[in-house]
Amino acid sequence: MNGAKIDVLRLGHRIERDKRLSTHVGLSSALFNVENWYYSGEHDEHLEESISSVAKRWGAPTKVVFLESPYKFIRHYSGTTVHLTMYGAPHKEVITELREENLNRVLIIVGGPKVPGHVYGDVDYNCAVGYFPHSEVSALAIFLYELLGDEIIYAKDPNAEMKLQGGEKGWGKKQKRRGLKSN
Numbered sequence: 001m002n003g004a005k006i007d008v009l010r011l012g013h014r015i016e017r018d019k020r021l022s023t024h025v026g027l028s029s030a031l032f033n034v035e036n037w038y039y040s041g042e043h044d045e046h047l048e049e050s051i052s053s054v055a056k057r058w059g060a061p062t063k064v065v066f067l068e069s070p071y072k073f074i075r076h077y078s079g080t081t082v083h084l085t086m087y088g089a090p091h092k093e094v095i096t097e098l099r100e101e102n103l104n105r106v107l108i109i110v111g112g113p114k115v116p117g118h119v120y121g122d123v124d125y126n127c128a129v130g131y132f133p134h135s136e137v138s139a140l141a142i143f144l145y146e147l148l149g150d151e152i153i154y155a156k157d158p159n160a161e162m163k164l165q166g167g168e169k170g171w172g173k174k175q176k177r178r179g180l181k182s183n
Contacts, residue, residue, distance in 0.1 A: 004105060007034055008107070008109075009110070011112050030055040030060035031144075035062065048066065071116070071119065079104060080105070081107045081122070082127050085111065129143055
């Protein structure tokens, strides 16, 4: 997308209820090399360490940042804001518009608990990845895949500590278990 920097904000993380879901939103963001993965709700050092550690080992540049005031952050974000919600315009239409603009930065927002109504008016786009209940992980992954393409998810950072080399018939006998290689 013309080199635009992508950031993701996960609203309303709850430590006891959302630890796996928020981790998966963060890891999906890192898979697509988003620059910053922001989250709000309850501050969770374990979540931050988990995502940062995986991103570093696998060569993703993603930084994890906790936001105390996410709604103020959205209103003052210096780029285009896209809220993924079932109540938005179809994602393919939004992506077409985004590609036509000369964007420097895009913030993709996914909710957790009920998103306050003002968010719908504070963002540039409300975007739906289907009109059926689904998780923010699936919406984010589909949106990023459609926006950025598939090359990025198979790209390898030569400086990554961990690398995976797959094959159509699985792993050969001489490869390490699960195909993991460490530098």
